Amino acid sequence: MPEDSRPQPSGRRRHLLAMGLGGAGLMAASRMATAQTPATPLPLTAQTTEGPFYFDAGKVRQDITEGQPGVPVEVRFTVVDMHGRPLAGRRVDLWHCNASGVYSGYAGQVDDHGQRVSMRDRTFLRGSQPVGADGVAVFRTIYPGWYAGRATHLHMKVIDGSRTLLTTQCFLPDALSEYLYTQLPTYRRKGVREVLNRNDGIALMAGDTVLGAVREARDRYVIALTLVVDPTATAPREPGHPPGPPPGAPGGFGESMVPAEGMARVEAIVPGQHLQK
DSSP states (O other): OOSOOSOOOOHHHHHHHHHHHHHHHHHHHHHHHHHHSOSSOOOOOOOOOOOSOOOOOOOBOSBOOTTOOSOEEEEEEEEEOTTSOBOTTOEEEEEOOOTTSOOTTOSOEEOTTSOEEOOTTOOTTEEEEEOOTTSEEEEEEEOOOOOTTOOSEEEEEEEETTEEEEEEEEEOOHHHHHHHHHHOTTTOOSSOOOOOTTTOHHHHHHGGGGBOEEEEOSSSEEEEEEEEOOTTOOOOOOOOOOSSSOSOOSSTTSOOOOOSSHHHHHHHHSTTGGGGO
16 A cells, blocks of 8 residues: 555645745735835935045955054945835945044145144045945945044945946944043044034035944944835046045035033034933
8 A cells, every 4th residue: 555545636736725825925925025125115325425535545445454453343235226226236436534534545634733634645545345246335444533524424436337327425423432532542632523423514414314323243343234226326526636535525514523521522422412411
């Protein structure tokens, strides 16, 4: 007697069962796709000024430090369209200043002592990465320093071939920046920052779409930001910039400078503190 003596379905019945199971699978897949696709389009990441210190260094690399001292950071950009679909194959460019607030590749920058410094032949803290199938581009770098007139930030571009889709910046939590800048010798500077996220004109105009999320890992910080990009867009072109600090002068919207010390400074840096009096 065969091991399974139950009657087997006819050929037609097997076909109908297979169709039914296949239909159920397709329906389930459709439901999953619907669940993963936002019902309404995602807000686009704000375009911002490029600043005066961009150039294509021609370096496709994940680690962009080139030996620059500072707190190790992993930067993870997730690049998607308005419907949350990964924009695989596009390119992300990242560049930012070093712990002393100086950019590579340019002369005419001024240090804390008022002396002009030149980094014309250097390429530190610049690089490009392709966007993977999951929409992610990852860089290894250091936490950026600061300079007068701007809040702490990173610069990015999303590029498709010869066309720039997005030029923007990523702003970081002021409380973390304050701690690193005041406690670590590598970042300690003459004077204190007068411009934070709350009174940086570029940060205020760009809004929440450019605020990076930071978490601790064992040996680094991880900065994450989702870049929502219109794949048919072209980022606005900017005129050439003269040497010097990037645009975004102190008090971009007429707000007063941040207090230099005391609880007034804490209240300016730590969210919600003015509500706890």
